Amino acid sequence: MTATVTISKEWIPRIAAFCCNWCSYAGADLAGTSRIQYPSAVRIIRVNCTGRIDPEFVLNALDKGADGVLVSGCHPGDCHYTSGNLKMRARWTLIQMAIEQAGINPDRIRLQWASASEGQKFADGVRELTEKVKNLGPFRRGWQ
Amino acid sequence: MKEKSTQDRIEAAIDAFGSERLRWLIGKGDVLSQRNELTEEKLKELVDKTVREEIDRSTIARRLIESPSTISEISKATKLETDYILENLLAMMKWNRVEIVDEKKREYVYALKEV
Numbered sequence: 316m317t318a319t320v321t322i323s324k325e326w327i328p329r330i331a332a333f334c335c336n337w338c339s340y341a342g343a344d345l346a347g348t349s350r351i352q353y354p355s356a357v358r359i360i361r362v363n364c365t366g367r368i369d370p371e372f373v374l375n376a377l378d379k380g381a382d383g384v385l386v387s388g389c390h391p392g393d394c395h396y397t398s399g400n401l402k403m404r405a406r407w408t409l410i411q412m413a414i415e416q417a418g419i420n421p422d423r424i425r426l427q428w429a430s431a432s433e434g435q436k437f438a439d440g441v442r443e444l445t446e447k448v449k450n451l452g453p454f455r456r457g458w459q
Numbered sequence: 460m461k462e463k464s465t466q467d468r469i470e471a472a473i474d475a476f477g478s479e480r481l482r483w484l485i486g487k488g489d490v491l492s493q494r495n496e497l498t499e500e501k502l503k504e505l506v507d508k509t510v511r512e513e514i515d516r517s518t519i520a521r522r523l524i525e526s527p528s529t530i531s532e533i534s535k536a537t538k539l540e541t542d543y544i545l546e547n548l549l550a551m552m553k554w555n556r557v558e559i560v561d562e563k564k565r566e567y568v569y570a571l572k573e574v
Contacts (some may be wrong), residue, residue, distance in 0.1 A: 370476045370485075378469045405489050408503070412510045413476070417468040 325349035328382035328448035330357040330441065333372065335365050337395040340432045345434030353438035354445040357385070364388070366399025370410045373424060374417070383423045383448035387437060390428040400428070422447045423454065468514065471521060475513035482511055515539060516547050520556065520571060527560050527570035 324396040336422045346353060358381075358439045362368055365388030376384045386407075388400040403426070412450045429437040448454075475481060484506055491497040499504070515537075517567035522528060522536050530548070536542045548569055551557040 317564045371473050374469055374473045374476065378466065378473065406485055409481075409485060409506055409510065412507055414516065416511055416514050417472045418465050419469070 324404075326449075326453060327354060327356040327451070329380065330354070330383045330385055330444060330448065331376040331381040332357050332359045332385040332387060332441065333365070333368050334359055334437075335361055335388040335395075335400070336363050338359055338389035338393065338428075339437060342387070342433050342437040343429035343430040346438045347430065347434075349434050351434055351438045353441045356445070357441050361395055364396050364399035365403035366394070366396060368403060368406075370406060372415060373410050374413065375412075377419065377423065377454065382451075382454050383425070383444050385441060385444050386424070386426045387429050387440060388426075388428065390430055393430065419454070420451055422451060467518065467521065471517035473516050474517035474520070475510065478513050478516075481509055481513050512547065513532040516551060518543060519547055519551070523557065523569060523571045527568045529563055529568055531566060533569075546569070 329340060332345055338340075340359070343359055343391055373384045373386070386403065388403060389395065391404065394400045407426050410424065414421050414424060420448055425440065425447075427436075427440040427441060465466045471535075488497070488502050488506060492499060492502050518537050518539070519533055522533050528536070530541050530544050533539070533544050537544070548557055555572055557569050558572045560570040
């Protein structure tokens with residue numbers, strides 16, 4: 316008996332996803348336990364709060380080989396630390412500006428709010444970003 | 460494969476976000492806007508200008524790490540305007556980040572100041 320393994324040669328963008336511990340990480344977990352399909356090339360990095368995410372993290376992820384970066388946190392008003400996600404939202408414009416200044420298409424990054432009960436929303440966000448990045452093409456030297 | 464210039468710009472942007480000036484704006488921008496000391500448009504304009512300048516200053520600094528250079532040499536390597544480089548070098552001198560170390564062909568040679 317012989318087993319055949321087919322390896323897809325299609326390029327799949329690598330996405331670094333920064334998820335807050337209290338909402339989106341649980342949402343991603345729910346997506347998994349609910350068997351909701353989303354691209355497998357996403358690498359989830361758990362942070363305590365999106366307010367913890369320094370703009371450097373996003374730029375560093377792209378520099379170190381990610382094709383796109385997703386930041387996912389609690390809905391405004393639902394932050395476990397009261398206002399961490401609002402700080403992230405204020406920073407986001409700045410990150411987009413820096414990305415553009417560095418000559419990178421801002422479509423490679425995405426900020427979204429997904430609560431612990433929104434596994435589908437998290438999966439949809441990952442899928443949308445992956446599709447956008449797929450259209451833009453690769454942007455990396457490989458993970459380092 | 461990512462172009463080297465893009466990679467340099469990303470690295471310069473990463474450095475720029477370490478700058479005190481940008482960090483101050485990130486932290487205080489919203490507060491100033493809420494106190495009506497800055498309008499939203501003015502803040503956006505200011506942030507845009509600061510991000511651009513800080514990235515360019517990091518690009519200049521990265522060039523100076525390689526070797527002390529004149530403005531023409533920096534301009535050739537970074538493709539920035541000479542006037543703009545001078546303006547930023549003067550600001551960097553004010554912040555004690557750059558110093559004049561020599562003179563070459565009637566041009567000053569700038570280097571990063573050792574802290």
